[in-house]
Amino acid sequence: MKNLILNMLLIAIISCNPQKSIIKQQRISWGYKNWVKDFKDRTFCKCLLVGYGQKRIVDSIYEIDKIYYNPIAIAIFDLKIDSVLQKELLKMRSDSLLSISIISEAAAGKTVFRHCLNFYKSKELNSVVKMESLKWSRISNIDSLVYKTIPTF
Helix, strand or coil: CHHHHHHHHHHHHHHCCHHHHHHHHHHHHCCHHHHHHHHHHHHHHHHHHHHHCCHHHHHHHHHHCHHHCCHHHHHHHHHHHHHHHHHHHHHHHHHHHHHHHHCCCCCCCCCHHHHHHHHHCCHHHHHHHHHHHHHHHCCCCHHHHHHHHCCCC
16 A cells, blocks of 8 residues: 555656646747758758858848748757858859859859758758757757747847
8 A cells, every 4th residue: 555655656746747748838839840840941041041142132031031030940940050051151152163164154153042952952961950859859948048049028
């Protein structure tokens, strides 16, 4: 009888962990189950902006297309995405310079969209996602990360 009561008490304590309930609710409300697609989509969109690299174009896109305002992406994804895209920007610049001497002048120049699409489908981006999944799974309070980056008033 004493063991039964102890076991029931232990089960009650384990099942009533409020932290697990909070993080579960946060993950539902922030769309955690879609984070891989969201991360890759965000990477593709930001790759285009970095690739085109003209402040006027980028500012216009940010003003017109509200998809770029994504609190989770800004708070959690962007730091990693921006660092990964620096390497991709160097590749795009190199490819653009090479194309000038290889193909006709009319067809030479940037191939930003194709490069970003290929990167979107690449094993390299998949490995970045895999590393980020560890980071995502260890987040104990999504709201605090978002509100630290994007304060609410």
